[in-house]
Amino acid sequence: MVVGAVMLGLALGLAGVIPKFRLPEPDVLGAGGGILRRVYLRVLQSKHTLKPLLVGVFVGFLPCGLTYNALMATFTLRPLSGALLMLCFGLGTVPGLLALGVFGNALFGGLLTRLPFRVAMTRVSALLLAVLGASFLWRGWTG
Secondary structure, three states: OHHHHHHHHHHHHHHHHHHHHHHOOOOOHHHHHHHHHHHHHHHHHOOOOOOOHHHHHOOOOOOOOHHHHHHHHHHOHHHHHHHHHHHHHHHHHHHHHHHHHHHHHHHOOOOHHHHHHHHHHHHEEEEEEHHHHHHHHHHHHHO
């Protein structure tokens, strides 16, 4: 029930209903003295043909919900098994993310990069998180 309540609170924060519950976006690339951030900014400013690939590599290190779920699964494993799980998870996401990066914007006519679409998808994510949190609460309440 606690997890359901936390998920519901995070959903309300993500939707902007309770702004104090909104999680700040982590500054992952700024960690470690900012070396990765400086390299990433150089990549963003570059005109090299490998720029999309390099940006994708950096973005692959940013945390997301699926990554957190995979990490939670590693808590029940031995360290080597957990590392292998995360390696397989990372390699398993490459084809989909690569296809989306290469073909997504062209396939959807630039829709994926438009702010209204991204705002709408954030709202959809908040709704799905709220439904999941509510279902956790319901299952905990009814036993």
